Amino acid sequence: MEKALIIGASGGIGAALVAALQARGVAVTGLSRRDDGLDVTHEDSVAACLGGLEPGFDLILVATGALEIGGAAPEKTIRRVTAQAMADQFALNCIGPSLVLKHSLRLLPRDRRAVFAALSARVGSIGDNALGGWYSYRTAKAALNQMIHTGAIELARSHRHALCVALHPGTVATDFTAEYAASHDRVPPDRAASNLLGVIEALTPAETGGFFDWQGKRVAW
Numbered sequence: 001m002e003k004a005l006i007i008g009a010s011g012g013i014g015a016a017l018v019a020a021l022q023a024r025g026v027a028v029t030g031l032s033r034r035d036d037g038l039d040v041t042h043e044d045s046v047a048a049c050l051g052g053l054e055p056g057f058d059l060i061l062v063a064t065g066a067l068e069i070g071g072a073a074p075e076k077t078i079r080r081v082t083a084q085a086m087a088d089q090f091a092l093n094c095i096g097p098s099l100v101l102k103h104s105l106r107l108l109p110r111d112r113r114a115v116f117a118a119l120s121a122r123v124g125s126i127g128d129n130a131l132g133g134w135y136s137y138r139t140a141k142a143a144l145n146q147m148i149h150t151g152a153i154e155l156a157r158s159h160r161h162a163l164c165v166a167l168h169p170g171t172v173a174t175d176f177t178a179e180y181a182a183s184h185d186r187v188p189p190d191r192a193a194s195n196l197l198g199v200i201e202a203l204t205p206a207e208t209g210g211f212f213d214w215q216g217k218r219v220a221w
């Protein structure tokens with residue numbers, strides 16, 4: 001891998017991915033809302049930030065996302081679901097990475113292996129959902145998984161060496177989990193980054209469109 005683009009480079013996992021790739025000698029372009037004004041929920045912003053980049057990225061990874069947006073905590077009951085919180089979750093966790101995929105097509109090489117990956121979450125799995133709760137986040141990630149799977153089918157027609165995948169990073173010690181999973185075993189971001197890069201490197205084009213965890217195991221849709 002020579003060139004990588006990390007979207008959400010200011011986040012816990014995004015920053016660790018930038019560092020891990022740089023340590024491997026990869027030329028990394030990192031973009032974020034904080035440092036570059038890239039708001040993935042606004043197409044003008046995505047188009048402006050990605051439009052100026054030269055094509056040829058071996059990896060484009062979207063590491064943006066949030067569990068709590070605008071003070072709306074993940075819902076334990078349907079009684080707490082609101083239209084606004086659901087719309088905000090869809091905007092950030094599904095529409096955002098989808099717009100990035102749209103504007104990434106011209107940046108991915110057609111003549112060699114390339115990977116487009118978005119950080120999803122195991123809780124977006126319908127088949128794996130035994131606990132309930134977290135309605136809006138779960139549903140937005142499930143919708144993201146469908147976008148990634150559908151995008152992979154189209155991408156394969158123009159980029160036959162490319163992969164488009166959804167990845168579950170594990171439970172990672174970042175701001176994201178500080179309030180909600182602090183009691184769970186959490187891996188440090190640098191370990192999560194190296195796990196994810198290991199999975200990305202091992203995937204074959206036949207696996208495009210899939211949903212994989214940090215160990216490279218398929219997650220149920």
Ligand SMILES: NC(=O)c1ccc[n+]([C@@H]2O[C@H](COP(=O)([O-])OP(=O)(O)OC[C@H]3O[C@@H](n4cnc5c(N)ncnc54)[C@H](OP(=O)(O)O)[C@@H]3O)[C@@H](O)[C@H]2O)c1
Pocket residue numbers: 008009010011012013014032033034035038039040041063064065066067092119120121122168169170171172173174175176177
């Ligand atoms: N941590 C975990 O255990 C875990 C588990 C499963 C899945 N995930 C997924 O992994 C991804 C990254 O999580 P993380 O733990 O690294 O979270 P994090 O440390 O909270 O980072 C979140 C990132 O998202 C960016 N972001 C938020 N809203 C944005 C917007 N509208 N436009 C552009 N960027 C925006 C933030 O940018 P700024 O700070 O610059 O605003 C930041 O870079 C998320 O999709 C999350 O769902 C994480």
